[in-house]
């Protein structure tokens with residue numbers, strides 16, 4: 001018997017805007033991702049006011065999965081994928097977001113993608129909103145500041161649930177809904193919630209807007225869960241969070257409390273999605289800060305009636321925090337309390353590498369929520385070198401994934417965690433969400449395109465391709 005259950009969903013994960021390209025094909029509308037420029041490890045991406053001449057928008061073409069999906073899914077099948085996580089670009093289905101009727105050509109594209117998966121017995125795992133809401137909803141409504149977004153989102157969800165009810169079973173409502181805990185990072189506020197702020201906005205303004213937007217998203221998510229179950233009772237509809245454990249920097253009680261408070265600041269979204277109500281600590285926080293988002297009794301009833309079936313989460317790294325004298329309330333803003341962890345190496349982009357943290361995370365999540373878990377992102381962004389003969393040796397990627405899979409298996413085998421699947425991020429090279437780079441690569445499959453946008457888009461197998469194929473074939477026994 002293997003350490004992992006039969007039917008374990010080995011696969012890989014991507015998101016529509018980061019690989020599809022075809023930004024103006026098939027009647028697609030302009031999305032937030034279409035107005036995000038390329039940055040790099042030190043330069044943040046810019047969100048421009050519409051598509052401006054002379055700017056580099058890497059998601060417009062991405063890796064052109066729109067025209068290469070058959071070839072790419074065939075390669076996933078060659079590795080033995082049982083599952084493929086992608087998202088549905090909202091703007092292919094509702095180009096502006098507030099139309100009454102969907103765009104048939106957009107729906108047809110995903111019919112074709114999912115049929116291609118099914119041909120190889122690959123289960124599609126689908127995120128509805130992954131960092132790419134219609135630009136029109138941001139310009140005209142201010143994004144998720146506006147309660148009307150709930151109904152626009154539900155229309156989108158309903159159309160997708162009905163159209164794909166016989167081919168898609170696993171759904172997630174919003175990608176990394178907890179990322180907006182970072183309300184000082186303009187980028188997360190835009191990608192999560194379509195919130196744009198003036199340069200002179202204050203942290204309190206941003207945080208208040210974030211709680212309002214998050215609340216509407218949580219109501220939309222809960223209503224989508226209910227709607228989905230009514231359309232097909234076999235659907236499994238999950239939340240999706242970016243799980244980044246917050247460690248105390250020392251055994252000092254104040255540091256431990258700071259770490260607990262930091263965890264709360266990131267965990268309240270999944271608390272609401274799993275338990276159907278706001279946790280006590282968040283009610284207290286909103287009361288004390290006076291942010292007072294618009295929350296109605298009907299909203300509370302909707303939250304209670306739409307609990308998720310499972311938790312999908314990404315895991316890349318851990319953070320470490322320290323209590324500070326000038327922060328007596330232990331208020332975590334995502335940045336100020338962070339400190340280096342001397343025990344952990346870092347990636348070229350400064351992300352800590354912490355495989356044991358994945359085992360702790362699986363335990364923490366399962367103890368707290370007692371619902372099935374799915375790892376829907378994990379991986380190492382790295383520079384790859386193509387050798388003269390075209391081969392790509394990526395032992396660093398294999399080492400990272402092996403170490404994480406080892407810990408994942410211990411969590412299942414020794415700790416009894418109910419884990420459904422493992423879908424490492426960027427199974428084929430794609431545009432980085434955070435930096436817009438192509439050269440921050442995660443893939444088992446190399447794509448010939450660089451940060452400047454040059455390249456043939458040809459696909460080739462890295463060393464990690466054969467390695468992952470063997471891992472899947474042995475259900476994780478031969479690492």
Ligand code: P53
Nearest residue numbers: 015175176242314381425431432433434435
């Ligand atoms: P990139 C920040 C921190 C952790 C995960 O990230 C994040 C982000 C957003 O940048 O996003 C997730 O491409 C996300 C994917 C993203 C992936 O992690 O910045 O769900 O869309 O590509 C990796 O290296």
